[in-house]
Amino acid sequence: xxxxxxxxxxxxxxxxxxxxxxxxxxxxxxxxxxSGRFNYQNSEQVISDTYLGKNVNQWQNESNxxxxxxxxxxxxxxxxxxLGALVIKNxxxxxxxxxxxxxxxxxxxxxxxxxxxxxxxxxSFEAFVNGTDGNTYRLSGxxxxxxxxxxxGISEVDFFDTSIKLPPKSSLSTNNTIIIREETDxxxxxxxxxxxxQGDEEIKVKFENKHLVPIRIQGDGNWQNPDWYGPTIxxxxxxxxxxxxxxxxxxxxxxxxxxxxxxxxxMGGGTIFIIPNNVDDMTVEDKHETxxxxxxxxxxxxxxMWTNDKGIMIGFNRAIYDTIPNADEYYVQRAxxxxxxxxxxxxxxxx
Numbered sequence: 213x214x215x216x217x218x219x220x221x222x223x224x225x226x227x228x229x230x231x232x233x234x235x236x237x238x239x240x241x242x243x244x245x246x247s248g249r250f251n252y253q254n255s256e257q258v259i260s261d262t263y264l265g266k267n268v269n270q271w272q273n274e275s276n277x278x279x280x281x282x283x284x285x286x287x288x289x290x291x292x293x294x295l296g297a298l299v300i301k302n303x304x305x306x307x308x309x310x311x312x313x314x315x316x317x318x319x320x321x322x323x324x325x326x327x328x329x330x331x332x333x334x335x336s337f338e339a340f341v342n343g344t345d346g347n348t349y350r351l352s353g354x355x356x357x358x359x360x361x362x363x364x365g366i367s368e369v370d371f372f373d374t375s376i377k378l379p380p381k382s383s384l385s386t387n388n389t390i391i392i393r394e395e396t397d398x399x400x401x402x403x404x405x406x407x408x409x410q411g412d413e414e415i416k417v418k419f420e421n422k423h424l425v426p427i428r429i430q431g432d433g434n435w436q437n438p439d440w441y442g443p444t445i446x447x448x449x450x451x452x453x454x455x456x457x458x459x460x461x462x463x464x465x466x467x468x469x470x471x472x473x474x475x476x477x478x479m480g481g482g483t484i485f486i487i488p489n490n491v492d493d494m495t496v497e498d499k500h501e502t503x504x505x506x507x508x509x510x511x512x513x514x515x516x517m518w519t520n521d522k523g524i525m526i527g528f529n530r531a532i533y534d535t536i537p538n539a540d541e542y543y544v545q546r547a548x549x550x551x552x553x554x555x556x557x558x559x560x561x562x563x
Contacts, residue, residue, distance in 0.1 A: 253359055261301065268302045279358065289327065295355075301322045304351045320340075339351040339534075340513075349369065350366070350368075351365065369536075374549050380552040385408050390484075392479060407484045408502070411458070412489050414455070423447060427465045428444045428468060429453060436476075458493075461484040461485075461486070487552075503524050507550065522558060525559075
C-alpha cells in the first residue's frame, strides 16, 4: 500500500512538471508576439501646449523618419525628452479627467527621470499637482516617440503628523503570508516584496503559489546551487517555511526543471527581514538595509533608494518640489518616524 502511494505521488509530481514545462514554453512563445510590458498609444489631444510649434496631434501624425530627422537636428535625446514631456502631460490630463480630478493649476510642469537608452529612447516622467479638492497627486508615465504608455499613474500623496511616536511594529508585515502570482499592470508578481517581521524565536512564513505550475522556494546564490532550499509548492497551493534566527534572507521562486533538463524559470522573489527584538544587536549594514526596505514599503514617493556608509539615500524627482517645497525636511522626519531604530536619512534630487 505504501509503495502504491509513493508511485501515485510520483506520477502526480511528473504530471505537474510536464504541465509546468508546457505552460512556460507557451507563455514564452506568447510573449515573443507582444509589444512587451509597455503599452504605447496615441492620445486624443486635450491640451493646447506645443513643442517646436506643433501640438500633440501634429506630432503623432509625424512619421518615424520625420521624428528621427528632428532627433538629429534638435539635440538628439533632448528632443525625445522635450517631446515626451508634451505627450505625457496630455495623457496625464486625460487620466485626471477620467478620475474626476481637477487640478488647481493646469499649467503644471512635467519633469523627466529615467531614460532607457534605446533609439528612440523610453523616457519616464513625473509631475506633482494640487487638486481643487485639497489633495496632492503624484502623476507618472513613460513615452516613446510621440506616444504615451498606458496606464498613466495617478496616486494621492498622503501626509502624516511626524511628531507622533509610532509603535515599533507599525512598519512590519501585517500577516505571515507572501503571495506569488502572475504579474499584471496593477499587481506585482510577489507581494510583499519586502517582508518584515520581528522576533528571536522561530518565525513561520507562508508562501502562496497562485500559478498553475509547481514552484520551489530557494535562497540567493547560483540558481542551480542556491544558499538554501525551501519548500516545493504545488499549483494553487501554499507551504510554510520556518526561519530559526533573525537575519536578512533573499529568496527566489523557480519552476521545477523537466526530467533530463536543468532549465528552470524564475517566478519572482523578494527579501525576508527578521528583525531581532533587541535592535541594538543589528549591524549598521543590516539597519541600513532593513530601514530602506521599510521605506520602500511606505507611501514615500521615492524614485531611487540605496544605502552606503552614510546611511539611507533617497532620490526624489525634482517635480515633487513644485507642490511640496519642504519635501526634504518632511520626508526625513517621516522616514525616521517609520524606522524603529536610529539611521541617517539623506535626500538626493534627480535632475
